[in-house]
Structure formats: C-alpha cells, structure tokens
Amino acid sequence: MVERNSEPSAQERAGRPFPVSWDQFHRDCRALTWRLNEVGPFHAVIAITRGGLVPAAIVARELGLRVIDTVCVASYDHDKQGDLKVLKGISEQTAKLGGGTGKGLLIVDDLVDTGKTGKLVRELLPDAHFATVYAKPKGRPLVDTYITEVSQDTWIFFPWDTALSFQPPIRDGAA
Numbered sequence: 789m790v791e792r793n794s795e796p797s798a799q800e801r802a803g804r805p806f807p808v809s810w811d812q813f814h815r816d817c818r819a820l821t822w823r824l825n826e827v828g829p830f831h832a833v834i835a836i837t838r839g840g841l842v843p844a845a846i847v848a849r850e851l852g853l854r855v856i857d858t859v860c861v862a863s864y865d866h867d868k869q870g871d872l873k874v875l876k877g878i879s880e881q882t883a884k885l886g887g888g889t890g891k892g893l894l895i896v897d898d899l900v901d902t903g904k905t906g907k908l909v910r911e912l913l914p915d916a917h918f919a920t921v922y923a924k925p926k927g928r929p930l931v932d933t934y935i936t937e938v939s940q941d942t943w944i945f946f947p948w949d950t951a952l953s954f955q956p957p958i959r960d961g962a963a
C-alpha cells in the first residue's frame with residue numbers, strides 16, 4: 789500500500805476541478821489582452837515563472853511588446869504551498885524602464901489563488917500593472933486586470949500540466 793501524507797494538498801482541499809484546454813487558455817489570454825490594450829501602453833512584460841510564461845508570451849505578441857523579463861518565484865511544490873522564494877528578480881535594464889517602482893510595466897501570471905505570490909510581486913514593483921488570466925476570491929484584490937473568476941474551492945488544471953485520458957461515463961460515477 790502506498791503511504792500517504794495525511795494532510796490534504798491544496799489541490800485536494802480545493803476539490804472542484806476546472807480543466808482548461810489550450811484553445812480555451814489562448815482565448816482567455818486574448819480576452820485579457822483586449823482589456824490590457826485599454827490600460828497601456830506598457831514598456832515591458834514581466835512573467836511570473838513558471839505559470840506566467842505562457843500567458844506572457846501570448847499577451848506580449850498581441851500587444852506588440854518585445855521586452856520580456858521574468859521574476860522567478862518558487863512556492864507550490866506541485867500542489868503544496870511552501871515558503872515563497874524569489875530565485876531571480878528583474879534586470880537592471882527593466883527596472884530602469886519602470887522608474888524603479890514598476891510604473892508602465894505589465895506583470896503577468898496565470899492565476900492568483902491565496903494572493904501570496906501577488907503580494908510579493910506587488911512589494912517588488914508597487915506601481916506595475918498586475919494581470920492574471922484567472923482569479924480566486926482571496927487573491928483577486930491584488931490583481932488589476934483578470935478575465936475569469938473561479939471559486940476558492942476550485943483547482944484549475946492548466947493544459948501544460950495535463951494530458952488527454954479516458955474518463956468513465958457519468959452514469960458510472962465520473963465527476
């Protein structure tokens with residue numbers, strides 16, 4: 789028998805699954821960009837790694853931005869959130885574009901959940917515009933622009949974390 793840690797993971801606590809396909813994610817990123825296009829212009833896009841890399845690429849393409857930097861953060865180990873660690877900040881060149889406080893910079897992440905990651909990037913760049921594709925209620929106040937709100941007990945399954953698999957028919961107990 790496989791020994792299991794008795795403490796439920798964030799994913800298990802969330803319970804409600806929300807799988808997102810590549811198509812849907814692309815559509816949601818484009819919808820996000822329509823909103824951001826009303827707010828900009830921006831000097832540069834900053835992706836919060838790793839989840840923010842995919843939406844940042846799409847948003848940068850749509851906004852015609854070619855200066856792209858990263859803030860590399862480690863928090864969730866798969867689905868358990870530990871202490872936040874900034875592994876890498878933005879470059880000196882990008883910091884200059886934002887006047888030191890992030891003004892005119894666009895921070896992009898895939899989602900806000902508890903808001904811990906959002907709070908950290910806000911502390912690093914208080915005047916930057918923070919955009920996410922999805923938002924859960926606890927983190928939502930930290931975000932300037934987002935597209936879809938899901939309940940706090942939802943776990944979003946991103947297309948880069950998942951693969952197509954057989955599902956039993958609903959009548960046989962499928963979720």
Ligand SMILES: O=P(O)(O)OC[C@H]1O[C@H](OP(=O)(O)OP(=O)(O)O)[C@H](O)[C@@H]1O
Binds near residue numbers: 903906927
């Ligand atoms: O609002 P919070 O509770 O802080 O959670 C949101 C963060 O969690 C996920 O990243 P994760 O730390 O799992 O790393 P990853 O982007 O490398 O997958 C997600 O991409 C957000 O960055």
Ligand SMILES: O=c1[nH]c(=O)c2nc[nH]c2[nH]1
Binds near residue numbers: 943944946949
């Ligand atoms: O893939 C993910 N889905 C989520 O809902 C989530 N919340 C925090 N981190 C997350 N990662």
Ligand SMILES: [Mg+2]
Binds near residue numbers: 836837897
């Ligand atoms: Mg992330």
